[in-house]
Amino acid sequence: MTTFDLFRRAAVPAAAAVALLSLSACSGEAGSPVAATATVTVTATPAEPSAEAPSEEPEGSASPSAEPVAQPAEEDEERQPISDKTPAVFGEVFQSDPGHDFTKGISPSRDGVLRGEMRAMNDANVAEYVPVRWVPEYGGSTSGRFEGPPEGDVTAFAAPIAQNVVFLSAVGCDGKDQTINSSYVGTQRCSRDRLISRADKGGLYALITVKNRQIVKVVEIYTS
Numbered sequence: 001m002t003t004f005d006l007f008r009r010a011a012v013p014a015a016a017a018v019a020l021l022s023l024s025a026c027s028g029e030a031g032s033p034v035a036a037t038a039t040v041t042v043t044a045t046p047a048e049p050s051a052e053a054p055s056e057e058p059e060g061s062a063s064p065s066a067e068p069v070a071q072p073a074e075e076d077e078e079r080q081p082i083s084d085k086t087p088a089v090f091g092e093v094f095q096s097d098p099g100h101d102f103t104k105g106i107s108p109s110r111d112g113v114l115r116g117e118m119r120a121m122n123d124a125n126v127a128e129y130v131p132v133r134w135v136p137e138y139g140g141s142t143s144g145r146f147e148g149p150p151e152g153d154v155t156a157f158a159a160p161i162a163q164n165v166v167f168l169s170a171v172g173c174d175g176k177d178q179t180i181n182s183s184y185v186g187t188q189r190c191s192r193d194r195l196i197s198r199a200d201k202g203g204l205y206a207l208i209t210v211k212n213r214q215i216v217k218v219v220e221i222y223t224s
Contacts, residue, residue, distance in 0.1 A: 082112040086207060089183055089221055090134040091115060094149065097157075108159035108213040116157075116208050117148055118199040118218070127199045127215060128158045129208055146205050146223065162214040167195040170222035178222070186220035 079096035080087070087095060095116075097109050106128065116129045136144040149155045170186035172179045179188035185207065195218055198204045209217035 082110050082114050084112050086113045087115045089115070089185060089207070090144075092134050092136070094133050094155075095131045096155070102154045102156075106156055106158040109157040109210050111211050112209070114157075114208045114210065115221075116206065117146065117202070118204040118206065118208070119202045121196060121200040122158050124196075125160045126158050127161055127196075128156060129215075130156045132205060146221075159210055159213060159215050161192060161196065161199075162216045163192065165192050165195060165215060166217040167192065168217075168219045169194070169198075170220040171224065178224075180222045184222040186222070 079094050080091075082095050082097055095114055100107075100110065106122075109129075114129070114131055115133075117132045118127050118129045120128045122128050130148045132146040132148050134144055135147050167190050168186035169175075169188045169190045170180045170184070171177060172188050173190035173194055177188070179186060181187055204218075205221045205223055207217075207219040207221065208215060209219075
């Protein structure tokens with residue numbers, strides 16, 4: 001009777017018998033009996049995912065493919081284009097000259113009315129000027145000051161003063177009077193030479209009208 005017959009009579013499954021015989025043949029020395037040792041390995045079957053299992057993604061989080069909600073664009077209140085419309089005398093927003101190339105040297109602003117400061121005369125006829133805005137003081141009271149573009153801003157213009165320019169002074173032609181209306185702008189008409197003299201000293205705040213690349217009208221704003 002063979003060893004295999006013994007296993008069969010003991011009702012040992014054929015696959016287990018073959019494994020034990022192989023183990024005996026490989027491990028034992030010639031002529032010596034070998035005790036068979038059975039090793040059982042248990043592999044757990046993965047549990048089926050529960051229908052109520054919590055999602056890995058936090059509740060309320062946006063899907064990676066979701067597009068962000070567009071926010072309304074904020075209105076640009078830093079600059080307002082120069083136009084034929086007279087700006088607010090004490091406006092708190094700078095005016096701009098869209099499309100003006102400031103890299104090609106100083107030149108006239110576009111046609112229209114600019115609230116600005118006449119800073120200097122570049123020669124006997126050409127005045128340099130910049131846009132200004134009103135900065136109120138003491139929590140919105142009527143007191144305040146005009147300021148030009150910040151340091152590093154290249155917004156500056158220069159244009160010839162027309163021969164027939166209209167200059168309305170807020171302090172009279174001799175600078176000793178108060179010649180203004182209810183809007184605090186000048187009403188006293190003075191000469192072109194007087195305008196050039198005032199512009200050359202700087203600090204002349206006015207509504208400056210440019211037409212055909214020339215300054216044709218200057219209405220001084222009272223700031224004293």
